[in-house]
Amino acid sequence: MDHFRIGFLPLVDAALPILARELGFAEDEGIALDLIRDSSWATVRDRLVYGRSDAAHLLAPLAIATTLGLNRPAFPLSVPFVLGLNGNAITLAPSLAAAVCAEGVLEDAVTTGRKLAMLIRARADEGARLRLGVVHRYSSHNYMLQYWLRGSGVNVAEDVEILTIAPPLAADALATGEIDGICVGEPWNSVAVERGVGVIINVTSRIWLRGVEKVLALPTARAAAEPELIQRLVRALYAAGRAFVDPALYASNAAILARSEYLDGSAELIERAIADRIKLASGHAPVDIPDFMFQHREAANFPWVSQAAWLYAQMVKAGHVAQSAEGYEAAKAVFRPDIYRAAFAGTDVPLPSASAKLEGGIDAPLAVGSMQGRLLLGPDRFFDGRAFDPDALDDYLTQ
């Protein structure tokens, strides 16, 4: 048995490492998995960088930022496996939510975005800029929120304040008025809704359907030194994904995640996210949001290099990194489809033959080329209908 430690934050999308341990998939691969819970991404990252964990449940952009050395010495990380797509929501204080959508109804992101842009403009004109929280500077939350706001006509740099709030503090920060809204993962939107301090106005799957969220990140040196162990870990996580999407296991998976050593929260709220049934506002029934979280099907766990490329483009747009050819290559190299392919060679797991695709280019389910198995990819649209071609970064950024 090989001992292996994975750091995580208490979020529903930490499910695959947790289920890999609790349902015995790690053990099946000869791995004794230990999970280390922390309360900030900075600490998850520090444990990983200083060898106090072997891998981490990490924000995809934070894996790239750590590799590029943004605000700290560079430390190369590799991502052999995506832990999930989407799963975050945008929650506003109830009084403000009333101005942008009908309570308890999830309207399309274009309409809600336009109304939110008007609200933001009005507040900026009054000299009281809206304060929106994200969970980390280098988070998909930040980049998807900014993408939505910019695409809705908001001058993000001037008219709105975006600040960092840890997920467990989100509901409190909304209640005290410290922030007007937040983009955060589950169960923290639902916690705010239950307390009556927030109303969900949008979900990230309506900003970029199939958008990359958390990843499994580990030191690149470690991936090189122990390829066989990492492949076994990746297979265990894949098996956990299969269990995560099994409706017969929703309730028992939620009960496992709710335990004090994991999310330490309400199994009922956690199950809503797992089942893609989200209560948008207090006093309303949960509504179906198909593909709210997407953890398994359609090669969701495959680390598409084009997804890392999209994140790099957003980091440039946000002013977090100065664009350079070397930086772009380094960012893309964080995602490691080669490890994923090696882990599943000769199995029945579908493997795409390409490592990159046109992001946002699929309207209807599309059969794509595969090395093994049959692979059908579902729609992956951005809310504004734009697409991202990783081979045309300059054009994308100047558009």
Added chain:
Amino acid sequence: MQDAVRIAIVDESAARAAVIEEGLREAGLTDLHVFVERHGLAARIEAFAADVVLMNLENPSRDMLEESFSLSRALARPIAMFVDQSDEEAIAEAVDAGISAYVVDGLRKERIKPVLDLAVRRFQAFARLQGELAEARSKLADRDTIDKAKAILMKRRGLSEPDAYKMLRDHAMQSNRRIADVADAVITAEKVMGGGL
């Protein structure tokens, strides 16, 4: 003192912050301030203009604080995590102790190292104290449980106090359990059977 290092201690545990503060003051590092309250933390630390920020690793405000540091970098107040990235051993020790440190760039290592070492030792001492306290608490709770179980046995079996204790002890030895666990089982059984105790 012209070259005093200005230290910010950020900790949601006022007790631990006090232990660290005391240690630093004893060592002559008196230009310091403790920040316990989360609200407005970044702005208050910036106003304090610290050279070194010590923060417990499990503090949920770390991401928020790092964000504010990366913004102030634009204002030419760069801050790096830990004193010297080459000193892996010292950093690993700090992580194990549960502490993170942010240091204004350009501050010399020999001026920071003593601050960090001291903070690490104080963090370790605090963790030890907490461990001892928890142990003492659980011993007290154990004694309370055993006393209750003895009372039940004395009443139900008409035993003397020493005999009741001996019965608990013998059971514990036979079943390879702690006396307090056996006592707990006796109390539970009494409750299930509807006893008055």
